[in-house]
Amino acid sequence: AQSVTQPDIHITVSEGASLELRCNYSYGATPYLFWYVQSPGQGLQLLLKYFSGDTLVQGIKGFEAEFKRSQSSFNLRKPSVHWSDAAEYFCAVSGPGNQFYFGTGTSLTVIP
């Protein structure tokens, strides 16, 4: 069965510092992987996605993620965090019918 694990429930970083959010997945076939961001009371915004090809994918707002099949991971990174990046981040894997399975989310706090 598909599942996604985000080990970090909450992360606090200083503005300007680098960021890495961890994501591990379990999926029987080649996974389609996604990172979404959700601001309080809002819907989901797609940051980036991986389907195939280059394992380092670039997304919006300066985010990138690296797919590592050997580690079943798809960690999200940003070299320099901005205060506006404070939000909830969800990693997800999609099944063959386009249904999504989300991780439990990581809440990011950015301190000045």
Add this chain to the structure above:
Amino acid sequence: GAVVSQHPSRVICKSGTSVKIECRSLDFQATTMFWYRQFPKQSLMLMATSNEGSKATYEQGVEKDKFLINHASLTLSTLTVTSAHPEDSSFYICSASPWPNTEAFFGQGTRLTVV
């Protein structure tokens, strides 16, 4: 990109009443749509798969008689929360894709509060 619209964005209803939430694909046809539920400060959980012209497929533990799903056209799926109770208060969000095995596009979500 494709656009999925959800309505209403917020709804407050009295306990015991029913509430209908609409999910529309605005610029593509979707034979399948998905409904998710998110409790406060928790992740999104897949509730059901809405299939155009046929019965929805519900995830384990989801009461199909409480959460009625109708997918009457290729651009519209509705979720009706019947006899709502305060524990049904949650954030409901739908998704759809114009193509198989690609990204999904999410609606803006509906915040349901049952008082």
